[in-house]
Amino acid sequence: MRSIYHLYDRILGVITNAAAAIAGLAILLTAFMICYEIIARSIFHHPTVWVMEISTYCLVLAGFFGMAYTMRKNGHICVDFLYGRFPRKVQKGLDIITSILSLFVMYVCMTESTNYMLMSKAMGVVSPSLLRVPLWIPQTFMVIGFVLLFLEIINHLLGDFFADGKEEK
Template sequence: MKSFLAVYRKFLMGLTRVVGIIAGLLLFIPAFSVVYEVIMRGMFNSPTEWVVEISTYCVTIAGFFGMAVTFVAHKHIKVDILLSHLSKRTNEILKVVTSFIGMVFCGIVTVYSIGMVAMTLEHGMIAPTTLRTPLWIPQASLPIGFGLMFLHFIRTFLENLIMLGDPDYDPAAAAGEVAK
């Protein structure tokens, strides 16, 4: 199981890195398009109709794609006022329980968001805007982002479960990751 988990972790970290790069690149589009809008509106009195829509889609997609990147970097908000008063063993058990809950939640959201995207595709729904963007495009970021989170929660759950029985197990070292 540990060797499978090491390969799974390595693959998942690589996939998350790629998705994170895409999320980062998507954030450049609103930055440049807003500058373009300001120039067009201010200097040429010719406002655009697409900047707000494109910017909204890019920021939304980047947000859903960035969830897993933030999770892997341990940068999600965490309140540990209670946890700091519990024993190490209790904290380890809570990590297993919370990773299981996160896995179930992200799995449910992934399944339902896939259904939403499928329905949008089936009905050919488009945005009621000038661009008439097919709505499945921005909506697809939900199952992708939550699906990646689901895969990370599976990884975290299994790693925490192994660490419960083997406190010396280091998942990052097992996957050949360099310590930061």
């Protein structure tokens, strides 16, 4: 069973790292788009109609795709002023309870964002701008981000049971 966990951890790690790389590229692309907009607006006096909307979608992608990587690196905010004072067994129990509650929350987020995205696609909802981007496309970023975070929470929970003495991955 431990070997299945380690295989799951490695495969998910590759996927999560790829999502994090895409998130980083989206932030870089956003920076370039905003610089382009500044130059087009201030030097050439021709503002764009697409930079604000597309850069917003890139930032949405970056935020949702980066959540799983942050979970993998134990980078999410935690309040640990009491947690650190508990014995290791109590900490492990609290970690398990927190992971189970987080799985429930992520399950709700996954299903609701999927329903929302599928509804937008079925109804042909588009952005209220000149670009008229089908909104199911940026909404898919939410779904993917929640699914990856859900899988990373499962990985974290399994790690509490199968980790070979490692404190961090």
